[in-house]
Amino acid sequence: MSEEFDVLGLIQSLPLFAKVKAGAMKKMYVEPGKEKKDESPGLQEKHVRFQVANPGEVIVRQGEFDTEFYIVIEGIASAYRTESDGRSQLVATYGNGDFFGEMSAISHQARSATVKADAPTTLMRLDVTLFQQLFEDKASSFAEIIDGRYRERALAFHLMTAPIFKTTSKEKLDLVARGAELVSFEKDQVITTEGAEADAVYLVRCGIVKRSRINAVGIESVHDYLCDNSSFGEQAVLDSADDRKWRYTGTAMSHVDLVKVPCDLFRKVFADDQSKTRLHRQVNLLLAEEEGVKTALSDDDNFELLVANETVKGTEALVIDLKRCTRCNACVESCVAVHEDKVPRLSKRGIRDGDLMLSSACYNCKIPECMLSCKFGAIRRDKDGQIHIIVDNCSGCSKCESGCPYGVIRMAHILTPEERRAQEGSIWDSIPLLNKIYKKKAPPPPADDGGKKMPKAIKCDLCAGLPFEACVYNCPCSAISRQNPEALKGIGTIKVS
């Protein structure tokens, strides 16, 4: 963008930002004269960037994890979806002022379509942190337009993924989409109460819903956690009042956006006998399946343990087999060796079950609470689904540290290369026994920076860019391995290879 380009004028001219609060706008653009001491006027590149795509260039790719939100400033781009049979079909075309990427930015799920530029196209890219801030302000035009577009573009498609609508025709789905409500709940807010009359079917747009019930001895027992695209409350459409009761209490575990389909709407849309019978059959099947699942889960104490520890949320876990680990510390030493700052990312703490320990290494959660809690764009997910910390953007606020349910993120003082060299000493310092003879000189005391130097967030980066994962690669006892938490449901019986 050239210096003369009126970025603020451009942002304000977009209907999306018509009623955006000044605080949020400040995140995008700092007006000359209104900047703080450590800010420079102009575009906040941390959160907003521009991109020029050539004709044919892929802007976002289906299946990739990339949570940025795109606005077409000038040009044309088209979205194509590749179906499971390999067929590619055009789903939308975007012109000036149009936007895309809102579904991934809301739900942190992989892209549902590939978007290519049809002509030279200038795009404005908002990072997920800024997008979430704008979207959570439900009074602004931004959230209203995004919700409207979601209803128009994606809701019918989303409804189709819910098991209850598997056999429903396209026309009826459109009717449901028109009457459905978009509702939000904050963390720990109760969505449904066990025993109360079910009044709607809910679909999870983003966030996590915990379903629990009070067991025979009066203790809350977790049934399951529902993530994006899950649905619950299907019994609401049944006729008998006894059947229509909520079987579980649903609680929001984070900020949750839901699609609420009221049962009145079902009665209206599925009024004819044939479609009503088909719907009821589908619901009965689902409820029977749910009961079956419940029996299977409650038999598995280990799964309860994992659910209680939120382990099922993650996509990868670092497992230490304590029957094999000789506590030689080679894993931590190799972790230190591969990081320039010499700060180990591996922590040998975590959930322990018998001889296995799920170490607190990054699980790359489906819904990363660290990323949602970071307001500085310092935590991002790469296209492979892995979470990275951009150390330069980290302000040291430590919100990610408290946001991470596994205690993976730690705050540490990152040494400068000079400080590191001073601490390292000579080669003799690192050789066992010899380092006792050639004693390391005491490192110089850290320079007094008046408290300016903040600790930065660090976490396991899976040794990105290296041909191995250091802790797993350098364990002489084969005690560490990476496992899918889904495979750990019978944690006592898994084999570590």
Add this chain to the structure above:
Amino acid sequence: MNSSLLRSGHGLIALAICVACYAWLLVLGASMGTRGGSNVDYVIWSGWIATALMVVAMLYCVRKYMHKLRYSPELKLKVPVRSLEAADAGLNELRRRILRGDYKSRGEIEKAARRVLQDEGVHKVVEAAVREGDVAAGEAGFVIETRPPEKWGRMSKWLHAHAYYGLASGVIVVFHGGFALTHPMGILLNLLTALVIVTGIVGLALFAWGPAWMTRHEKDLNFEESFVIDGSLRDKIAALLRELRESLAGEREMLGALEAGVGNYQKAAGMFAGWIDRKRRALVAADRVVASVGGEAGPDRAALADLEVEPGLVAELEAAITANAEDAKKGAAAAKKARDDFAKRCDKVQDCVVLLGQRAAAGRGLKKLNRIKFVMNVWRALHIPASLALMGLIVLHIVSILWY
């Protein structure tokens, strides 16, 4: 028990080498302890084989320290995350084309995937494997999976090589030298080999049963945490004692009890009970003195007399009162400060006793863990220096054989 070391390809190779050497010995018609029937070829070859096996066994340590000290060439292969993302995008495009039916054979896909990785310069840190999709899991056609190449092999495999080739070298040394203890070099070489092999076998036993042993004795805290907490308590006590050495200069008995450490905790605690009681009484008297400063009757001399047992505190209070004789308000503040400083010193002694108590309690749980740690350290202290000495002697042995 960790039985992974018992299932090893290196173990089979090492066994085959030993069997071959023994078979050769039988062919020569020699029995054990006869130096291969004095067959020069056998002696030379068995010597070189044993040396080669020892060198291979030592490579484990070289590999370990190269990585630890950041000299491993593998660390130089690091590529930027941006390149990895670009390669991933390229592979996704390839996956799309596979679904579209652009590729028919696994070979074609493997070649194309390799090209994508090479184009982005990440082929040394990522390798692509192609397999047929699992239809039941909804995977159509061929599936490309990426994984780190781990070209040098995992350390666990190197440990297998270390253990089995090291063991085999010991066996072949016996074939080679016949365990002859007739001259100093032979005695040293044979004894050191025996020591390395025996400690190695002990190491294997620790490797197999040690982890389960440790896990059994870990309670709320794991092995490392227990020692970290003990170390932290030790450091805190040492820091407090440094401060107290000056302030308790006149109370050598109390200071000595604190400095005696955890082993003497019971005595220190008993002595502290009487000591703190005296200090509390002194503080009550000091409060009376502070309250009286600035009053019409002047400082409470009776209270000062009660403080006789604390001459240091008396001196400080007197100094505060005398220095501010003209300003009663200032005098009261200075006396209060002297009283508070005294109270703080008492608190520090109390903190030190509490920390000693905590360390003594934690130490009871640490006893067994300490025993395990001691065994590990003894093993390491024997195996590593003996191995280094053995390698030195082998070099000397070879040089002397070649020289003479």
